[in-house]
Amino acid sequence: MASRMEPTPMADTWDGREFCVQVSACGAPGPAESGRWASVPAGLRRIAAAALSEGLRYCQFYWRGGGSEPMCAVRIELSTNGGIEIALLAGELASALPYDVSRRELDVLTLLTTGAGNNEIAAILHLSPRTVTTHVDSIMRKLQVRSRTAAATRAVDEGLLGAPISGAEAALGGTRLGRVLSGTSARVSSPRATLRRLHRRPLVIGAALPSSGLGASDAAEMLKGLQLAQAEINGAGGIHGRRVDIEVADLDIDDRASTRKAISALADRGVDVLTSGYVAHQDAAHDEAAATGIPYLHAATSGVMERRVSDDPARYARILQVCPSDIHYAPAFVRFVDRLTRRRLLPRPSSTLVCIQQSSWELIDFGTSQAQVLADQHGWDLEVVNVSGAEGWVPATQRALAYSPTAVFVGSYFLDHHVDVVETVRGAGAGCLLYSIYAPSVPEFRERLGPAAEGVVWATTTGTYSDAVAAGFAARYAAKFGSTPGRSHAGLAYDRTHLIAQAWSRADNARDAAQVARHLRTATHRGVNGAYSFHPVTGVAAGFDDTGGDPSLAQAHVVYQIQGGRQEIIAPRPYTTATFRTPDWITAASGS
Incomplete structure (x- = not known):
């Protein structure tokens, strides 16, 4: 539960305790989501207010108010509370900086994001230009980048930035992020306002x-x-x-x-x-x-x-x-066909089921071993026809039909294979159910087969519902x-x-x-x-x-049937939009 807000005056130091608080646009303290407002340095409240003023939706950086003060990893994210825009300001202990960057290198890296040259950085940080050059070289080596611009971009992307930097307000004022880090308003004019702004990488x-x-x-x-x-x-x-x-x-x-x-x-x-x-x-x-x-x-x-x-x-x-x-496919086929025949929704001309499956991909396993166990338990004989690349799907389907099966499982992810099977079964006048996997999900399946696609049942381990x-x-x-x-x-x-x-x-x-x-x-x-x-x-x-x-x-392991040119879900409940219909080619073969 959020604590009551604590409008107690704050110091510009951090006590090392985690916090997550709300700040209003005027910098006023709001509820503390966690921790206490007493832990929040006053400078961070100004930065959060500046983020609101600038409309900077999200930023992260590191804060250390003094030489012996612990490093605080800070995140600011803009949100709304009761229709009022607020900044959610969070901080936690950072025992070390990423990439083994030193605190001084962090200051240099932050100023690099403004486009400042080595001489400008040296003047702000009271260092010699040679020392700044050494720091820049070290930063690029640690970040494994080849240019100052790449280093600056990485800093903005990953929140590898430091605050406060004493005397850097004018330099930071040329970018929106810089104005936020310096705690100044977007309305504050700056002689560096024409500097190139770094945009966050997509x-x-x-x-x-x-x-x-x-x-x-x-x-x-x-x-x-x-x-x-x-x-x-x-x-x-x-x-x-x-x-x-x-x-x-x-x-x-x-x-x-x-x-x-x-x-x-x-x-x-x-x-x-x-x-x-x-x-x-x-x-x-x-x-x-x-x-x-x-x-x-x-x-x-x-x-x-x-x-x-x-x-x-x-x-x-x-x-x-x-x-x-994929291991769920063949077992689901056996259960589905067995349930249909037991309910007398599908004729059972034989006790044989056939799985035709592609064998060219070694990493495919449609679960036929488990399916054979299930078939035995329910009184079915399950035959497996493996399709080699040389044989093709038409001859494989003809071999499958020689078993006079009650139903044929088509184990392939490719349209051409399923189209070959449907056309072969219809051409042979066979009275078996066709149970495909996945491929009929693609609109091209119905476009190529036209009315011949009517009645085909197909399943997928991931299908779009009809809700x-x-x-x-x-x-x-x-x-x-x-x-x-x-x-x-x-x-x-x-x-x-x-x-x-x-x-x-x-x-x-x-x-x-x-x-x-x-x-x-x-x-x-x-x-x-x-x-x-x-x-x-x-x-x-x-x-x-x-x-x-x-x-x-x-x-859901969704089972569809093409009915009236539409994809209807026939299993499982509660996602069904229709019930199973006996395909016309089965009705014709059985003479009913």
Whole structure:
């Protein structure tokens, strides 16, 4: 509970105790959220009031009033309280400065942000120009930058700034941040008012996406979802006053070297977070991302990678999988078909089920081993047909139909494969249910098949719901891009971007990769594809199926059916929008 405000006169020293207090525009003390107003130096109250006057939404710096006084790490963030704009002023003990920068180097670095030359800095700090040159060289070496401008930019980005600096008011007056640090009003004139202002560097999301070939249609959906979220975040003021930008790197999702190159290229461009869809060599993406230290959110739905991360959690601590793993697919298929036949909603011409699955990607595991156990328990024979690249999906489907199955599971992420299966089954007049995964989420699936897509059932470990939250997203997407979003990766990319923004907003320093990763791992977020929470070890998004689970903390394993040209959710409750309909080709084959 906030304590009563304490309008007691304050000294310009700090007692070393943490505090978090509210300051009004006139500098008057407001409630103390934590700690006591008696701990707040008077100079910091003036700085907080200056931040309000200048409209500086967020800043951080280090304060030390005297030679023996402890160093205080300070954060100021503007907010509103009862419709009144206030500055939230927080301070805590800083035992050491980042990058092993000394207190004197911190003063020099702060003055570098004003554009001051070595002679000016020397005059302000009562040092010789040679000493200042030595300090500047040391600063660039410690920060691993090659120029004064780069050092100044790093200082602004990471709050590596010092206050107070006696006699520096005129020099600091040329920038908005400088005026805040010196505790002067934005209305105070300054002879340095024409100096170049340093702008806060945008926060950048890197996206490794294919522009052509396999997965290109999915990638277009992912990029649009990302762009829509970016527009919304920037329209609301960004993150602590920073814009969110996007960097895209092209890749061939079937090629290991291309995957590594894309992740590396994004890191070289200085992105703050890495993202990707699915790739054949997800292990290469994991290793490359882990080496950069940049938080990485992927959508590979890989149980194999889930186990790999579990075996080495420290190495992959900054990597998260934003959807449940592929190992749920085949077991969910068996349970779904068994339930339909027991309810007599689906004919059972045989006791055989078939899984056709791609075998070219070593890191895919659709959970067929567990599915075979479930099939045995429910009186089914489950056959698995692996599709090699040379054989193709038409011959594989013909082999599957030779078993006269009740239902066929189509295990592939690619449109071409699913289109081949649908056309082959319909052409053969087979009476089996088609149960696809993921690929029919992309609008191109229905565009290519037309009426032949009617009746196809498909599932995804991450699908866009049909509730008011998702409907709002779809409307905004259509207004921005002139097209309807697919039912999986467009929403997933949108949600992922808002997850990243949430972590950035909660971090004291949005460019502190370790801190951002921790906030991501402990996040809970309700998006258009359901609720997101992550396993503390594997970093995999929680999922639930219709055998149980908590939908408030997980993404549903959503099952859709194309009915009347629309994507209808037929499982699980409470997300359903329709009930299962027997496809016309099954009705024709059974003669009913």
